[in-house]
Amino acid sequence: MSGLVHFEDVEVGQTQRFGRYEVSKEEIIEYARQFDPQPFHVDEEAAGRSMFGGLIASGWHTCAMFIRMICDHALPGAATAGALGFDDLKWLKPVRPGDVLSVETRVKERIESPSRHAVGTVKIESRVLNQRGELVLSLVGISMYRRRQEGAA
Amino acid sequence: MSGLVHFEDVEVGQTQRFGRYEVSKEEIIEYARQFDPQPFHVDEEAAGRSMFGGLIASGWHTCAMFIRMICDHALPGAATAGALGFDDLKWLKPVRPGDVLSVETRVKERIESPSRHAVGTVKIESRVLNQRGELVLSLVGISMYRRRQEGAA
Numbered sequence: 278m279s280g281l282v283h284f285e286d287v288e289v290g291q292t293q294r295f296g297r298y299e300v301s302k303e304e305i306i307e308y309a310r311q312f313d314p315q316p317f318h319v320d321e322e323a324a325g326r327s328m329f330g331g332l333i334a335s336g337w338h339t340c341a342m343f344i345r346m347i348c349d350h351a352l353p354g355a356a357t358a359g360a361l362g363f364d365d366l367k368w369l370k371p372v373r374p375g376d377v378l379s380v381e382t383r384v385k386e387r388i389e390s391p392s393r394h395a396v397g398t399v400k401i402e403s404r405v406l407n408q409r410g411e412l413v414l415s416l417v418g419i420s421m422y423r424r425r426q427e428g429a430a
Numbered sequence: 431m432s433g434l435v436h437f438e439d440v441e442v443g444q445t446q447r448f449g450r451y452e453v454s455k456e457e458i459i460e461y462a463r464q465f466d467p468q469p470f471h472v473d474e475e476a477a478g479r480s481m482f483g484g485l486i487a488s489g490w491h492t493c494a495m496f497i498r499m500i501c502d503h504a505l506p507g508a509a510t511a512g513a514l515g516f517d518d519l520k521w522l523k524p525v526r527p528g529d530v531l532s533v534e535t536r537v538k539e540r541i542e543s544p545s546r547h548a549v550g551t552v553k554i555e556s557r558v559l560n561q562r563g564e565l566v567l568s569l570v571g572i573s574m575y576r577r578r579q580e581g582a583a
Contacts, residue, residue: 312494313501328512336513337490337497341465344490348466359481360489362520362569368513 281356284397284422291384296346302374308338333371356423366416377408396421434509437550437575444537449499455527461491486524499533511574519569530561549574
């Protein structure tokens with residue numbers, strides 16, 4: 278149908294690297310005021326006195342930055358049909374103002390659906406790294422990919 | 431020390447119900463424009479033509495609403511020392527404008543740390559429900575709780 282990656286094109290072990298997300302103090306505070314107003318996310322002084330020694334992004338904000346990079350770089354080329362959820366999410370290092378994040382993905386598992394012939398399930402391990410190559414977030418996403426030929430066995 | 435729930439106070443099976451989050455169209459679009467600009471999250475017309483039949487919140491936005499309810503209702507009473515990550519996150523039903531969400535939690539596991547005596551690890555299963563009692567999101571959070579007496583065996 279198109280150059281999009283369909284379920285048939287997915288192979289375990291395929292990798293991608295993409296994205297560049299610059300983390301600002303203003304965005305950390307704005308996100309956290311709305312959704313995760315803990316002192317070390319919203320208050321620079323309190324954050325300085327905390328175990329983190331300074332302002333850090335909400336872990337859920339880091340997830341949001343990750344999905345923005347997925348939207349910009351990975352989804353446009355993929356015949357996805359929705360995300361079901363994820364497993365094994367780990368916040369491994371704090372994300373701080375000035376950090377620049379990027380993503381590495383690796384196809385971990387490819388599962389034929391016994392009941393749904395138009396789609397298959399793909400598990401993709403994603404790693405979010407900072408500018409020093411340190412792993413800050415890892416997770417395994419579970420998504421559906423469309424098949425090229427709907428109704429194929 | 432205080433009335434806060436410390437690691438020693440946590441028991442498997444403890445439950446809590448709390449929160450009331452009213453989901454607005456404006457907030458769905460605002461979040462998604464920033465972090466997850468897929469058509470069914472940002473464009474009412476395109477969403478109407480999609481498999482969802484109307485605008486739905488980004489799954490990550492639903493997570494953000496969840497953490498806001500956790501911040502407002504669960505964290506103030508708990509001696510937590512940070513979240514490590516999550517397992518088994520499932521987006522089970524779309525969240526739509528006008529929905530009103532709430533949270534149910536249940537302590538699933540309580541793990542003594544062999545190396546860190548000041549904290550213990552707690553796994554809490556959380557469920558986010560809409561106003562019809564339908565489950566829209568479930569996940570298992572992995573957090574650290576402080577012990578009442580630091581250094582206790």
